[in-house]
Amino acid sequence: MRLVVTGRDGQVAASLLEAGQGNAGLEVVAIGRPELDLTRPQTVIDAIAVAKPDIVVSAAAYTAVDQAEDEPDLAFAVNATGAGKVAEAAARLGVPVIHLSTDYVFDGSAPGAYVETDATAPLGVYGASKLAGEQAVAAANPRHLILRTAWVYSPFGRNFVKTMLRLAADRDEISVVADQWGNPTCALDIADAILHAAAMLRRDNSFTAFGIYHLAGTDETNWSDFARHILDTSRVFGGPWARVRDIATMDYPTKARRPANSRLSSAKFASTFGWNAPDWRRSADKVVRRLVVGETKQALTA
Template identity: 60%
Template sequence: MKLLVTGRHGQVVRALVERSGGNRAFETVAIGRPQFDLANAATIRNAMEEERPDVVVSAAAYTAVDQAESEPDEAHRINAVGPGVLAEAAAQMDIPIIHFSTDYVFSGMSPEPYSEEDQPDPQSVYGRTKLAGEAAVAAANPRHVILRTAWVYSPFGKNFVKTMLRLASERDEIAVVSDQWGNPTSALDIADGIVQIAGRLAEKPFDKCFGIFHLAGTGDTTWSGLAEKVMQVSQENGGPFAGIRPITTAEFPTKARRPVNSRLATRKLAQVYDWVAPDWQRSVEATVVRLLQSPDGPS
């Protein structure tokens, strides 16, 4: 089976290339600019015709949440228009598409974890453009799987876990927001989920295989709780350590509003695809240990 995944350097892309590399049933091809550019419809269609995959994984996106507030048109082109063109090209070739979305499509004000049936109410440009991308993909290709995820980290690129390790090597104390809740999600776990989903889609999918699903780590915590776990594992394995000072969202203002509650219910994915992400603490431990053991350290 050939998976075509958009983007070359994102966390999910790199995780998927690594995870599928050991599976002889999968060939994963990652494409990015200039061959594939979400802001250039011609490159999207050309790449699809050239690669002719069995399943498309739409992972590339405009993810600069605060910068999007100043670049709404660019964010919309990349997060909404481009994925719609990709989904249409896939539909014309009778290919299913797996498209990634985000917890930011919700207001974050619910006291409960969000299910797929809950009404979106994005509070930022990023969230609104990602919701528009969901609609564009669904309208263009009925054979779509839209995966909302949250709080993604990995051994690759820039993310919260790597930032905490870097800061711990530079200071004794780190101030971290303690009143936002979510499901820390390893990109490597996301990649495992994609392999499971893609395998089902390439066989004989039934109607319930398509639609919106939530894919996130099992269990929840706050950003400060996640930071404390990172410090615990790092200290136990001889890595850098810093104390975590909990602060409120009001004490750490950002240009774009962050959801207070980013928790996602994942029962639907478990029921349809028989896949559940590992406990978030176990996945964080594995990532921290790997980063500490890497030749380049936790940079």
């Protein structure tokens, strides 16, 4: 199976590339700028055609949540128009597309975990652009899986886990928001789930359960308790540690509003594909150990 993923440097793309190493029968090819530029639609069509995928994973995105408030045109060009072109390119080749979306399509006001049929109501430009991207993908390619995920971290790129370890190396106390809840989700697990779903799509030519799915780590927490777990685990492995002080969202103002509730139910994905994410603590432990034991301190800022 030849899996073509958009974006070379993203957490999911990097995780898929790693998963493909030494995996017989699987070839993962990542394509990005300048060959594929989501703001230049024709490059998308051409680059994906040249890559000759069996399945396309649409992972490249504009992810600067606060900056998007000042760059709405760019956010929509990448996350909506660009994502639609990726799905169109896959459709022209007669192959499915697996598109990554986000919890930010919701406003966070629900009392429990969101399911796929809950009403969307993004709070800012980023969420609105990703919701428009879901709609563009669905319109361009009927053979689509749209995977909404949340609180993504990994050994790659910039993310919350690496930020906590970096800050703990320089200070004794870190203030972290305690009134936003969600499911920490490891990109390594997302990659595993994508490969599991892709394999089913390749095996089952009669697969019809295309549509939107939620895909997030098992169990929930808030940002401050997530930070505590990261740093307590780091200390076990001889890495940096700091105290975590709970603060409210109002004490940490940002240009874009964040959902207070980002919890996602992954029951539909588990039922359809027979795959469940590990408990978020287990996955976080593996990533922290890898960062603390297996990489230099300088790598935490990469």
